Amino acid sequence: MSELASASKVALGSVAFAVFWMMAVFPSVPFLPIGRTAGSLLSAVLMIIFHVISPDDAYASIDLPILGLLFSTMVVGGYLKSAGMFKHLGRLLAWRSQGGRDLLCRVCIVTALASALFTNDTCCVVLTEFVLELAAERNLPAKPFLLALASSANIGSAATPIGNPQNLVIAFNSKITFPKFLLGILPAMLVGMAVNMVMLLCMYWRELGGSADLLAVDGKQMEAVEEGRSPSVESLKSPQQAAVNGGGALSLEMSENISTKHPWFMQCTEQRRKLFLKSFAYVVTVGMVVAYMVGLNMSWTAITTAIALVVVDFRDAEPCLEKVSYSLLVFFSGMFITVSGFNKTGLPGAIWDFMAPYSKVNSVGGISVLSVIILLLSNLASNVPTVLLMGDEVAKAAALISPEAVTRSWLLLAWVSTVAGNLSLLGSAANLIVCEQARRAPRNAYDLTFWNHLVFGVPSTLIVTAVGIPLIGIINI
Secondary structure (H helix, E strand, O other): OOOOOOHHHHHHHHHHHHHHHHHHHOOOOOOOOOHHHHHHHHHHHHHHHOOOOOHHHHHHHOOHHHHHHHHHHHHHHHHHHHOOHHHHHHHHHHOOOOOHHHHHHHHHHHHHHHHHHHOHHHHHHHHHHHHHHHHHHOOOOOHHHHHHHHHHHHHHHOOOOOOOHHHHHHHHHHOOOHHHHHHHHHHHHHHHHHHHHHHHHHHOOOOOOOOOOOOOOOHHHHHHHHOOOOHHHHOOOOHHHHHHHHHHOOOHHHHOOOOOOOOOOOOOOHHHHHHHHHHHHHHHHHHHHHHHHOOOOHHHHHHHHHHHHHHHHOOOOHHHHHOOOHHHHHHHHHHHHHHHHHHHOOHHHHHHHHHHHHOOOOOHHHHHHHHHHHHHHHHHOOHHHHHHHHHHHHHHHHHOOOHHHHHHHHHHHHHHHHHHHHOOOOOOHHHHHHHHHHHOOOOOOOOOOHHHHHHHHHHHHHHHHHHHHHHOOOOOO
């Protein structure tokens, strides 16, 4: 049983956490328009000022491996973007497309698979305007494609520890290896992706039945996004969305103007130099994924990959490092301190003690109750804080059942908290990115409203979550 701290500590800790929640959900409230990053830091400072957590404990609560992995993933993502990775994904969407329904299926599949390896937010940033372009060229409505992009990105990102921030937290706290995490959720992800795709086809079957005549795809739209020239990308300033900007908005100059002083490049043409850097970026990224699969330390593997790219680029790394979203790292640091302080009040533990008897992972009813709690909290308090608050408590309760139940409880938390992002437009950063990107697109702009998203988001989230839960952990290694 969890014991509550003193009444004053509970009250003050709750106030500090309420500040964090308010700024995370409403970053630009009129009376405190400081944004999510500053709001996270403010709540962390309040935890210390109120003596809810000591300064030493606050520093100790910051998870450096997660911050290291986030930082290095942004660097690697930037080099992949410069190498044209996402431009190739865009061309794959358009290649020999057979009409609207076929194109929608491609958007769902390509986005889901890419999000598992390159994060959901990054895929949404670089693909939104290109998807709008494809739909407009075929006289197809934009709404089903935008819904497909956002929902598939969230579903696909659930499959790996590097697909989204909450999965990173779960992977580190649970010590589940990359292969075990992937195989534990992959069946649910694949089935969920298919179910989501079928629901989109059923809901928009008539609208997608337009002409199948193929028009030439203008690569300039994708190239503009690749080079970071899209004004709508720069307009997204929330910390969660900043992860995308930091992880993908590196200028193409990272692969250009390479110093000819490097002995490998002295006798090469500029075209060959670019080709070498692009090839190297793909090779080391594949090596990084392989290293994850064999169980090497994820954080240091990603850091090693990032520094390898920087060294081979053979230029001053300052322009590259300036593109990293340090505001996101500050946001996470503040969040770690805030959640740790709130846990010290004993309130989350006491609430969980009340719910635990009804949320056991060894019964259908218990899993249903637990899933509903995760769905609601993920949309009210955001998925990362939900994972930080509930993860340890859920794992402790599952440990009383069996070691296998502990692993399944962590994977269940990853699946439900991620798919919960599809419930409403405010459920995940990926949704907001697609919405803002589409609304501010220089061409073929579309306003995806809260209600337009909700009409599809609610049934999709409930059904995809439900069909995926029985498949969590069925593959054991």
